[in-house]
Amino acid sequence: MKGKLTKLWAVCSMLIAASLILFLFGYVFVQGAGSISWEFLTQPPRGAVLGMEGGIFPAIVGSLWFTATALVLGGIPAVAVALYLEFYCRSKKMAAFVRLVMQCISGIPSIVLGLFAYSFLVKSLGWGRCVLSAGAALAIMILPFIEVRAEKAFQEVPPQMIQASYHLGCSRFYTIQKIVLPYCSGELVSALILGGCYAMGATAPLIFTGAVAYAASPTSLFAPAMALPLHLYLLVAQGSTSLKTAYGTAFVMMVLILVSNVLATLYARRRHKKWRNG
Amino acid sequence: MEKRMTIQNLCAGYDGKQVLHNISLEIPSNKITAIIGPSGCGKSTLLHCLNGMLRQETGASVSGEILLDGQDTAAMQEDQLRRQVGLVSQTPSPFPFSILENMTYGPRYYGVRNKTQLQQIAEEKLRLAGLYDEVKEQLHKSALKLSGGQQQRLCIARALTAEPRVLLLDEPCSALDVQASAVIEEMLTRLKQTYTIVIVTHNIVQARRISDYVAFIKDGRLVEWGEAACLFASPQQEETRAFLDGIYG
């Protein structure tokens, strides 16, 4: 009896969660699909109230720039920290300390990161509002996110396999390069892509540091740029006149995130086939 | 008797808990030395001391002296030592590459780049491990598709690519049936012409069949060691006798 109830409860929760997600996606897609057109995807925003007409092309390109910058600045150190903790750090105290720092960083509200990047990078260092400043703020935000996942991926590598490499007299570096990274490349790529999606969806770290209401597609790291989430926010804030394009913007964001997730999953599956099942 | 390794007053432990107590032992060249003892007595730990892996482990402590051909292993570079003293661990762990790539993994690291040379090394060592004829048609097949016994022999062949002076084997036959074990035993007897072999085994009958020297360890202490024929025929210590009798039934 108790077992059945638990099962019923589990199934119900799952159904509710699944239908909520489906509804959310469906709603955005239905509302947004109408405003999707070639022009919407390739033109800059226009209109008496900006964004009411025209497209979101510079915002798409801008978001890709922000995300790529964040991934380079945040992803590389995140993977490096995870490698250090798993393979190089001998002291348990040191490892605990690094993990604590990671936890603290992941606890920082993103608006505070934005403020920090504004006062330190934009003002003190004089980088100005640009892709690089905002990318740095995003990088700090996604660093622990990726680090945790990378560390988990490294822990899944069978220890006998790593030991076998050491037993052949091979160095840690060679072992990591030939065994560890290829073994978890699927998980690593997913972690990076999820981190990228997280960065792409964030608004707060961008507002003061690099994203602007209107700019052409950036051509350098030192130019400000538009970003999809900020553009969406501004469109909604402008009221009902631009609601249609707001949904269109949301649609594009969701598609970008969905597609990258699907690609990551497919890639991870292919790697698994090769590396874990022979 | 020519000595390949000399172990003097070796103590080792994990996280402050001592596992090996004051072990002094000699490993003769080109002979098979079997290490026997009850489960958990420290046999694997001893092997990890011999190839220097234990020093690398967090929380592990090692003291005492281990000489390889008269040279103090503590003073040797870790990766050099591990190359000289190869270890094949308890569970066969081929890399998830092809058989050929498993065989060239080490040599590539040691700096061999030439394709024909790599192929040659692979072939030679696979032959030594008695695996070549079985797999020569399928060197590009994934090593994970081999049988347990073949995987174990592949791992031994892979260890040989490092050109070790000593080959340590941790229960190479524990997961194999009688026939697969017999193949490995036959191979080891052949290999001792070139290599010095230390084998940990649960199987006393196997130790009897293949070993020239035997060391019996109990609770981390070396109870007795010596020539296999002598030790099996007339063990000097009561504990050894009890262990051997216990196994025989």
Ligand SMILES: Nc1ncnc2c1ncn2[C@@H]1O[C@H](COP(=O)(O)OP(=O)(O)OP(=O)(O)O)[C@@H](O)[C@H]1O
């Ligand atoms: N990594 C480790 N950390 C802590 N303790 C360990 C570790 N490895 C082994 N030990 C302990 O050391 C003792 C000896 O272990 P070891 O693996 O050397 O035994 P063994 O003789 O090889 O046993 P078996 O025949 O079952 O393989 C055991 O009590 C074990 O609990």
Ligand SMILES: [Mg+2]
């Ligand atoms: Mg063992």
